[in-house]
Amino acid sequence: MEQESTLDATVRKRIRSLRKGRGWSLDNLAERAGISPSQLSRIETGHRRLSLDQLTSIAAALGKSLDELVESPDDSDVVIRPDRDERRGLTTWLLTKGNGPHDLTVGKMRISDQAGGVTPDDLGVHPGRDWFTVLSGTVVLYLGERVIRVEAGQAASFSTMTPHAIRCDRGPAEILIILDHNGERSHLHT
Template sequence: MPVKQESTLDALVRMRIRSLRKARGWSLDNLAERSDISPSQLSRIETGHRRISLDQLTAIASALGKSVDQLVESPDDSDVVIRPDRDEDRGLTTWLLSGDNGPQGLTVAKMRITDPAGAVAPDDLGVHPGRDWFTVLSGTVVLYLGERVIRVEAGQAASFSTMTPHTLRADRGPAEVLCILDHNGERNHLHASP
């Protein structure tokens, strides 16, 4: 079995090299020039007629603007399937949709809120620089914003300055929201306090 896994990963690396080269519109000669490996060696590497040495893999990765890790990452489903992060104490389940690829440093996340609306202690309200934006996908969210209590129902959205103390709770059952957060919002909303 390990031999099959190795050959599967080897074939995946070869396919990634070829696909990245072609996506850039490069011929074997173009990649050869950038990696200091002959076109014939590159051809044999891509077709599986030659094993890839570590120094060749490093040179190819660099020429393609990728890390070696990116070329050899496991072909499992972790880069495709987004698994939830459950925080039972906070009544929050989060799916981080944007990962490290959020536009302009923003994070996109889906959140399922089960913590019920009701009495909110001052310590429950957070403040941080920036703005938060969310739309309610299902259920109803109660937005505590300073002294204000605002109901936001499915199909509605909210945007507000996060310098105003705030928190979200679910009203009469779980609610799901899609939110866009800046770096400060991600740190304050998606990561539990120590």
């Protein structure tokens, strides 16, 4: 019950904040939402119960989805928690949830799997392109027969139809990586 009242108060604050952020009076938003200004005032101040039909109208008038208006105020949309893969020596923080712009996924990776001993079986192939920039440390990019060192401040972009693998060199490295759909499936869900 307390969570419900917290969510209720959050929704009311969002409505008021969005209205004020647009420079709208109670009358402006009420007219756009098809409700009376007094109803809107009572909704914002907590003197009227929130109803689904009114919330739907208010959300549409504000140019928001109902989900955006009533999303839970917990920290899951703010705090990005790492996903550790000990077997592969990777820790990944997904910076985009779901599909990012143009179906791309952006993530930060900490690579602790050392270079050396990479066999042809370690090299993966998938349609598309991968892009990354090295934030710290040095990365060794195995690209077909080539072995390329990419240092902090440098970036790499390559066709993923070439067999490839990424390892760190002499200590952990961190990269910011942009993957297309195929790259996300190959690198993050194996």
